[in-house]
Amino acid sequence: MKKILTGLQPTGVITLGNYIGAIKQMVKYQDQYDSYLFVADLHAITIPQDKEQLSKNTRDLLALYLACGVDPKKNKIYIQSENEYHTNISWLLECNTYYGELSRMTQFKDKSRKNANFTTGLLTYPVLMAADILAYDVDYVPVGIDQKQHVELARDIAERFNKKYGETFKLPEALISSEGTKIMDLVTPDKKMSKSSESQKGVIRLLDDEKTIRKKIMGATTDSETVIKYDPENKPGISNLINIYISFTGKTIKEVEEEFAQKTYGEFKTKVADVVIEEISQIQKRYNEIINNNELDKILDEGREFTRKIAKKKYEDMKYKMGFRR
Ligand code: TYM
Numbered sequence: 001m002k003k004i005l006t007g008l009q010p011t012g013v014i015t016l017g018n019y020i021g022a023i024k025q026m027v028k029y030q031d032q033y034d035s036y037l038f039v040a041d042l043h044a045i046t047i048p049q050d051k052e053q054l055s056k057n058t059r060d061l062l063a064l065y066l067a068c069g070v071d072p073k074k075n076k077i078y079i080q081s082e083n084e085y086h087t088n089i090s091w092l093l094e095c096n097t098y099y100g101e102l103s104r105m106t107q108f109k110d111k112s113r114k115n116a117n118f119t120t121g122l123l124t125y126p127v128l129m130a131a132d133i134l135a136y137d138v139d140y141v142p143v144g145i146d147q148k149q150h151v152e153l154a155r156d157i158a159e160r161f162n163k164k165y166g167e168t169f170k171l172p173e174a175l176i177s178s179e180g181t182k183i184m185d186l187v188t189p190d191k192k193m194s195k196s197s198e199s200q201k202g203v204i205r206l207l208d209d210e211k212t213i214r215k216k217i218m219g220a221t222t223d224s225e226t227v228i229k230y231d232p233e234n235k236p237g238i239s240n241l242i243n244i245y246i247s248f249t250g251k252t253i254k255e256v257e258e259e260f261a262q263k264t265y266g267e268f269k270t271k272v273a274d275v276v277i278e279e280i281s282q283i284q285k286r287y288n289e290i291i292n293n294n295e296l297d298k299i300l301d302e303g304r305e306f307t308r309k310i311a312k313k314k315y316e317d318m319k320y321k322m323g324f325r326r
Contacts, residue, residue, distance in 0.1 A: 002139040004033040004175065007040035007080060007132055009195075010057035011049070013205040014064060016276070017183035017193035020247045021144030025177055027069040029142065035075040036136055036307070037065060042080050042087065042128060046121040047111070062296055064206055067287035078303030080132065085311030090124075090131035092318050096161055097127050097153075106149055130154035135311040137170040145181045146192060148174045165321040168314075183243060186220040189236035207284060210277050217241070217273040218266075228260040228268050238265070241272050248275040 006022050008014060014023075026037055039058050058079060065077060080086055102108060102123050112118045133141055133154045141151045151174035158169035185191045187202030197203050204216055222237040230253045232239040242256050251259070260268045290296065319325075 001034045002032075003036065003136060004029055004140045004142055005036035005038075005133060005136055005138040006142050007038045007043070007129075008061060009040045009044045010054060010061045011044045011047075012057060012195040013207045014061060015183075015193050015195055016204040016206070016244065017144060018195070019068065019206055020183050020244070021177075021181075022142055023065065023068045023070065024247065025142035025175065026065075026075070029140075029175075030071055030074040033140070036078075036138070037070055037075050038078045038080050038132070038303075038307075040080050040129075040132070043125060046119060046125050047115075059296070060207075060291070062300065063287050063290045064283070066290050066296070066299075067283045067285075068206075072299045076303045076306050077299050078307050079300060082300070082304045083308050083311055085135060085308060085315045086128065086131050088315050089135055089311065089318065090128045092315075092322060093130055093134070093157055093161070094124055094127045096164070097130075097157055099123075101153060101156070102126060105153065107146065126150045126153050127157070130157045133172050134158050134169045135314045136307070137314075138172045139170065140175040141172050142175040142177075144183075145176055148176060161318075165318075168317060168321060177247070181243075184236060184240040186216055186237075186240070189221055189240045204276070206280060207287070208280075210281060213277055213280065214273045217276065218269050220269060222265050226264065228263065228265070229257055238268075241269065245272050245275065248272075248279055 004026070006026060008018055008022055026035060029035065039061050041054065041058050044054060044057075062077065062079075066072065070077070105126055108123055108125070111122055129150050130153060133151070134157070141147075141154075143151060151172060155171050155173070158171050162168055183193045185193045185197060185199075185202035186204070187199060191197070193203050195203075201216060201219065202221075204213055208216070220237055220241060222241075223235050225235070228238060228242070229235060230239050230242050242253060245251070245256055246253060260271075
C-alpha cells in the first residue's frame, strides 16, 4: 500500500487554506493509502512561540484533525517533538545538504527578509521537513503549493544520500489538489491566506463563528466587473472564491461558472458562505466534543510508539551506512 504523510504547524488556529490544501486531502485519501498525519511543533519554533500557546495550539490542532474527519483508525497521528528520531535523522541529512540550497528556498527568503534577526532553524527548517518525510518511505505528501519546493528538496536530498551511501530512501512526491493549490487572502487576493497574516479580515479560521465567516466572505475583495468567471490573473478575488466553492462542493470550474452565469457577486458570495459555514459548523461541533476527551491522548501514545519504531530503524540504517559503527 502506498504511503502518504503530512504535517501542519501549530502556530494558531488553522485557516481555510490549511484545511483545503492539506487536511481535506488527507481525509480524501485515507481509505486508499497508509496515512501519517502529525503536528509539526518543532517547525513552529523556527519563529518565537509563547510556550502556553504552543501547547494549547498543538492540542487544538489535533482535535481539529479528528473533527475534520481524519480517522484515527486509518491514520497514524502523532506529535513531531515526541519522536526524537526526526531530529536525529535531520542532523545526518543536514550534513548532506548545501547551504546554497537552503538559502535559495522561497519561504526562507521571504521570512528572513521580514525579520533580519532570524534563527538558523529558519534556514534548516526544510531539512527537518525532509527527515519527517524520508523517515517513513513516503510516496506522496499532500500539501499546498507553498510547500512544494520543500518536498522537492526532500527528494533531492534523498537522491543524493542514496547515491552516496546506497539505497536508503524512497523518493517522495508532493500531492497537490488543483483546487487547493493556493487559497488566497480574501482582502488581498494576491497574497496567500496565511495563519500569520496581520489582517484578520481576509483569513478564515476553522474556529471562527458563523457570523464572522459570513462577514469575511461577503467582504471579500472582488473587481469592478459583474461576471463570475475563473481568471486568476485578472479576477483574483472571484477566482479565489470559485476555488473555495469547488473544494467544498466538488463541482468543476465550468459548472460553477454556469451555475452563477446570471447571478450577482453578492448572490455568489452568499452561496460560498453557505457551503463553507455548513461544513465548518459540523467540524466545530465535533471539535467541541473531542477537545476535552482523553481519547486524544490514547491516539497520540499509539501514534508515537508506532512511528518511533519505524523512524528509529531508518536512523540506525543511515548511521550504519555513514560509518557510525563500533
Ligand atoms: P503549514 O503549517 O504552513 O501549512 C500546513 C499546510 O497547509 C497548506 N497551506 C495552504 N494550502 C492552500 N492555500 C493556502 N493559503 C495555504 N496555506 C497553507 C501548506 O501548504 C501545508 O500543506 N512545513 C510545513 C509543515 C511540515 C510538513 C512536514 C508538511 C513539516 N514537516 C512534512 C508535509 C510533510 C508547514 O509549515 O505547513
